[in-house]
Amino acid sequence: MRPSELRKQIAESEFTESTAGYCNGYVQANLVVLPQEYAADFELFCKQNPKPCPLLEVVGPGEFRTSKVADGANLLNEIPKYQIFKDGIPTEIVSDISAYYKEDLVFFLLGCSFSFEEALMQQGIALRHVEQRKNVAMFNTSIDLNRVGIFSGKMVVSMRPIKCKRIVDAALISAKYPNVHGAPIHVGAPEQIGIVDISSADYGDSVDIHADELPVFWPCGVTPQNALVNAKLPFAITHSPGYMLVCDIKNEDLRVE
């Protein structure tokens, strides 16, 4: 199925599932929606913390259709599930945010690690959470973000166990995708970045680390979501985790040499 076809089914409520595993090869993006008064700070926050918060496109104010990542995708109803926040608290999950639309809303689309995971697997680097059909293991860290206005906090990382002999390959391959988190930020020694128990993920699903592997840590897209929640904005919207915008651009389009 082509991304535009899937998005049409989503808009018509014919497709209501997680987008994980659909339209392989195409970029899937995270969404953050904010009133304009916070948008400049949030955009700068992303630019000051590009590894965990890789900006793919900013839409609006006064516009709700994409032009870069997809040809005219309607951000009000072409994502299967949206999470509404009020004062930093999740209130309801909806499949259409047209009722919440105001002229002053700004839509941020951020890269996600699905893109570099495809490249890793194509190069023969096995990913345990994919093999086990789990969500990737994610952890809070002690790594400070660069504060901009009310947006601040600590970096969240995703962890993938990688064989010692493929760690360098994994770093070199993912480094080619700076717009979807890029290279790892840490290898081994979880305690050095404030992770107390590597067997117990803070988000997603825990996975085993085998004797011939080390934990490898990448900046994670939960980081901007946490910064958003911590800022306790009166109103904000995100995609619901796993229910992403499926874009027209391909993962390979994000690869840089």
Added chain:
Amino acid sequence: MRPSELRKQIAESEFTESTAGYCNGYVQANLVVLPQEYAADFELFCKQNPKPCPLLEVVGPGEFRTSKVADGANLLNEIPKYQIFKDGIPTEIVSDISAYYKEDLVFFLLGCSFSFEEALMQQGIALRHVEQRKNVAMFNTSIDLNRVGIFSGKMVVSMRPIKCKRIVDAALISAKYPNVHGAPIHVGAPEQIGIVDISSADYGDSVDIHADELPVFWPCGVTPQNALVNAKLPFAITHSPGYMLVCDIKNEDLRVE
């Protein structure tokens, strides 16, 4: 001092020391000299094992002056110390090999890790053996080389302890220098590549690994030397370790984007 000036002093026996630490910024190369009948196999062996055996220039037969790595360096007397081998056994160390010159000799110049070490240190990655003025720690491994004719064996690696948070940087930086061993081949877990005691180097000097570091392993230029010795050629010459050809090309010239 410029490389051409240092080489002139070496040729005139005014400079007889190790070249380590001289002419910073310029490439230093390993030398292997063989009779022509083994040269084609040795060249192919290097090309089949490019990470440990990165070929910079092949000179001869019928020629003993460089044209690529240096402008007309005389390979018979512009290296401070040469090691003569007979039947794979080191016999004598000399400062001039003119007496051994025959028309059928072929000279191989191979990259050395000095080049990427400079780049690592410029990016703030400390190297313990440099700080402690030691030789880098090197180890035999269980990693098979690709055999060509009589040339075969196992890879020798150099080990540098790197802070967990700089391992990815170290990999990305050294990967830009494929002609001087390039990216590491293994991170952590020495036992997986056949290293029993990481605290006891097989060549060079052992160094401590701190709690916030992991051992990182790079392919090493001792590999082709070992393959040469193991092949038990009737006659061969190498540079004496640490006494290298100082080239006119700069480390930065070997950097690829």
